[in-house]
Amino acid sequence: MKKIIYVFIVVAFILFMVNSAFAISAHLRTEEAKESDVKGVFTVILYGARDINDIETVAILDFEGDQYTLEPYVPSFDYKVKKGLSEKAALDEAHKFISYHNAFYRSQLSKIVDDKGNTIGYELRPLYMPFVFGRSDVLEVDYWLKDGKVKVTIKLHPSVERALPERTIVSFLKP
Numbered sequence: 001m002k003k004i005i006y007v008f009i010v011v012a013f014i015l016f017m018v019n020s021a022f023a024i025s026a027h028l029r030t031e032e033a034k035e036s037d038v039k040g041v042f043t044v045i046l047y048g049a050r051d052i053n054d055i056e057t058v059a060i061l062d063f064e065g066d067q068y069t070l071e072p073y074v075p076s077f078d079y080k081v082k083k084g085l086s087e088k089a090a091l092d093e094a095h096k097f098i099s100y101h102n103a104f105y106r107s108q109l110s111k112i113v114d115d116k117g118n119t120i121g122y123e124l125r126p127l128y129m130p131f132v133f134g135r136s137d138v139l140e141v142d143y144w145l146k147d148g149k150v151k152v153t154i155k156l157h158p159s160v161e162r163a164l165p166e167r168t169i170v171s172f173l174k175p
Helices: 002-023 087-098 158-163 165-173
Strands: 027-032 041-047 058-063 070-072 079-086 104-113 119-128 139-146 149-156
Touching (some): 058 087, 087 104, 119 139
Parallel strands (some): 070 149
Antiparallel strands (some): 027 139, 041 079
């Protein structure tokens, strides 16, 4: 009887591990890009800039008509979407959106690359004067495939998060 229970537990554990392995999503990477690389028609996702002090801000350019749909992993009221923009209009809109903060220094353009090396979109993020927040790049942005869509998680770097006392109070009050 003990052997049967032992075998059952081992089989259940193996099935759990196999199921977990298939549930893991594929993470995508970003690489440096130039504005001259940006070609096509885009849906622009504008995340953040909810108030004058919101530094958790990024613009994502999603190619229209490809197999990927980029989607922030946040409530829909936290971002705006503009569709059908040319590369020039998309970049202009993105630059305007991310550069509003008084500590803005310059922007950083990256291409979002799938596991086969194909560019599936672009990210434009603000870099801030380093003495204001302790670093220029305050964001951690992660792209991963889930259910046929590219999910995007956006958060502040932990050292920056800890240095902003008003954010700590707000996160403490959240349920």
